[in-house]
Amino acid sequence: MASRTALKQLAARRTLAAWVPSRTAGFSTATKALNQYQQQPASNPSTATTQNANQGETHFGFKNVPENMKETLVKQVFANVASNYDLMNDAMSGGVHRLWKDHFIRTLAPTPGTKLLDVAGGTGDIAMRFLDYCRETHGDSSAQVTLLDINPHMLEVGKERFTQTQYHNTSQVSFMEGNAEDLKDIADNSMDAYTIAFGIRNVTHIDRALKEAYRVLKPGGRFMCLEFSRVENPVISKVYDVFSFDVIPVIGQVVANDRDSYQYLVESIRRFPPQKDFARMIKEAGFTVMGQGYEDLTFGVAAIHSGFKL
Amino acid sequence: MLSRTLAQSSTKPLFLAPRMTQCATLFSFRSPLQPPTERLYEGHVPISPFQRTLLAVGSAFAALHNPHRGDMIAALGESTGGIFLRRIRDQMLKDPEGRRILRERPKITSESMQLDKLRQLPDGIFGREYVRFLDDQQVSPDTREPVHFVDDEELAYVMQRYRETHDFYHTLTGLPVTVDAEIGLKWFEMVQTGLPMTVLSSFFGPLRLSSQERERLFNIYVPWALENGSNAKSLMSVRWEDWMERSVEEVQRELCVKPCPQV
Numbered sequence: 001m002a003s004r005t006a007l008k009q010l011a012a013r014r015t016l017a018a019w020v021p022s023r024t025a026g027f028s029t030a031t032k033a034l035n036q037y038q039q040q041p042a043s044n045p046s047t048a049t050t051q052n053a054n055q056g057e058t059h060f061g062f063k064n065v066p067e068n069m070k071e072t073l074v075k076q077v078f079a080n081v082a083s084n085y086d087l088m089n090d091a092m093s094g095g096v097h098r099l100w101k102d103h104f105i106r107t108l109a110p111t112p113g114t115k116l117l118d119v120a121g122g123t124g125d126i127a128m129r130f131l132d133y134c135r136e137t138h139g140d141s142s143a144q145v146t147l148l149d150i151n152p153h154m155l156e157v158g159k160e161r162f163t164q165t166q167y168h169n170t171s172q173v174s175f176m177e178g179n180a181e182d183l184k185d186i187a188d189n190s191m192d193a194y195t196i197a198f199g200i201r202n203v204t205h206i207d208r209a210l211k212e213a214y215r216v217l218k219p220g221g222r223f224m225c226l227e228f229s230r231v232e233n234p235v236i237s238k239v240y241d242v243f244s245f246d247v248i249p250v251i252g253q254v255v256a257n258d259r260d261s262y263q264y265l266v267e268s269i270r271r272f273p274p275q276k277d278f279a280r281m282i283k284e285a286g287f288t289v290m291g292q293g294y295e296d297l298t299f300g301v302a303a304i305h306s307g308f309k310l
Numbered sequence: 311m312l313s314r315t316l317a318q319s320s321t322k323p324l325f326l327a328p329r330m331t332q333c334a335t336l337f338s339f340r341s342p343l344q345p346p347t348e349r350l351y352e353g354h355v356p357i358s359p360f361q362r363t364l365l366a367v368g369s370a371f372a373a374l375h376n377p378h379r380g381d382m383i384a385a386l387g388e389s390t391g392g393i394f395l396r397r398i399r400d401q402m403l404k405d406p407e408g409r410r411i412l413r414e415r416p417k418i419t420s421e422s423m424q425l426d427k428l429r430q431l432p433d434g435i436f437g438r439e440y441v442r443f444l445d446d447q448q449v450s451p452d453t454r455e456p457v458h459f460v461d462d463e464e465l466a467y468v469m470q471r472y473r474e475t476h477d478f479y480h481t482l483t484g485l486p487v488t489v490d491a492e493i494g495l496k497w498f499e500m501v502q503t504g505l506p507m508t509v510l511s512s513f514f515g516p517l518r519l520s521s522q523e524r525e526r527l528f529n530i531y532v533p534w535a536l537e538n539g540s541n542a543k544s545l546m547s548v549r550w551e552d553w554m555e556r557s558v559e560e561v562q563r564e565l566c567v568k569p570c571p572q573v
Contacts, residue, residue, distance in 0.1 A: 242343055242360070246343065246357075246358055246360055246361040246364065247361075247364060249361075250361060250364045250365050250368055251368070253365070253368075253369075253381075253385065254365075254368040254369060254371075254372045254382065254385075255372075257379070257381055259355070
């Protein structure tokens with residue numbers, strides 16, 4: 001009883017920050033629409049086939065959804081998780097994601113004056129590490145990063161985090177809302193490096209995102225992607241599965257009161273192409289890859305894919 | 311209970327009954343990493359025993375850390391419900407009113423309770439006092455968290471009923487909604503239902519109280535709760551919807567509950 005009245009007061013306070021949608025309500029209206037769509041084909045197969053012919057289907061975690069719905073659903077997932085995103089990353093990976101991101105930037109090894117486009121940059125982990133690397137390794141303050149994300153809530157959290165750093169209000173960091181599949185505000189051949197960390201698996205058409213990456217990079221520019229990938233080792237794979245499907249949704253529920261979003265996150269990891277297939281997709285977009293084109297991290301839990309535009 | 315489930319399973323050949331009754335699963339080995347059933351009702355999230363343990367521990371700590379997390383208290387109750395919900399259901403089956411509840415499965419929402427009609431009743435009538443309680447606290451019966459983690463459809467209803475009737479307990483006993491009175495009510499529910507969640511709340515809840523509240527709790531509320539919890543009839547079998555138009559004293563007399571001494 002006391003909990004419900006307190007929750008009401010809490011809800012009243014939260015309406016002041018009206019731009020934040022009610023977390024669980026946002027996701028459950030999306031899942032209701034999803035359930036309605038999924039019940040349709042059973043009752044009316046003829047309209048279903050014409051529907052599927054018009055709008056392709058894609059995957060959303062382990063479910064199948066119409067392509068035009070996926071973007072909205074993913075947007076809602078990230079609107080829900082934005083405020084707790086960094087805390088949940090630490091809780092789910094035991095802090096290991098920080099090591100991955102540090103290694104990612106060291107592999108990129110940016111030189112002074114690099115212009116980076118950080119797509120799906122969200123809360124700014126990669127952008128911040130990039131600027132810190134340039135400053136610490138080269139004493140450089142002319143490096144620039146454009147932080148781009150499709151979700152305004154994640155961008156807000158990123159802007160908030162940057163106000164605590166020395167890059168706040170400098171020309172070194174700029175924020176942009178945009179879609180990785182269509183970077184219409186970014187000119188051709190304008191970026192030295194393009195990074196996308198834990199973002200590309202949420203994109204509906206990965207090939208379009210890769211083509212856009214190719215377009216905006218200067219000749220000689222580098223594409224780098226950090227993403228969850230396939231674990232080959234069968235023992236570790238089993239442990240990883242148990243951890244993903246039993247532990248992570250519980251952490252999501254206990255810490256963030258949002259089981260569904262984290263269920264989507266672990267399912268979307270399983271649906272992403274394995275390392276070799278993704279390296280092939282990068283080559284098909286026109287990039288030149290060195291060797292295999294990827295490096296496994298933590299037995300393949302994550303992988304860094306890289307390609308050059310030559 | 312054993313005879314009832316055996317009677318159920320004897321009506322179909324064992325090899326054709328893919329979903330064994332709860333009793334049978336105790337005798338067959340299942341990996342603790344596999345969820346035991348498919349989705350049985352709307353909102354059901356089948357979880358493996360391993361995940362259930364994690365959820366129980368995690369929600370216990372979360373609820374202790376932040377008692378306003380109603381969803382965590384709900385999750386704790388559901389993940390630890392187990393055989394205790396079965397015991398409550400079997401107790402309900404022994405009572406004719408309880409059997410009626412299990413058959414009809416009434417839901418308590420603002421429409422089904424007809425709150426506007428209850429507001430017209432004179433003071434001192436159970437329905438009127440119930441609506442007054444809801445209005446004072448500015449809550450409605452629609453804001454209860456639905457059941458997710460109970461692996462049986464009927465037991466999920468029992469859990470839902472337990473949650474929905476909580477407000478009636480306040481009206482019946484006269485307990486306010488301060489934290490110490492809520493814990494006092496948990497002691498009452500512990501004697502009545504024996505659910506592990508009530509046991510945990512009763513013993514760990516007071517850790518968060520001030521010494522004044524603790525004194526009140528253990529001097530007034532707990533002795534009252536122990537006495538009246540055991541004297542009262544099994545309140546899970548009470549069809550509250552039928553008692554709305556009786557006076558509060560009459561209801562208390564019929565159910566053998568003395569009102570809680572006011573602080």
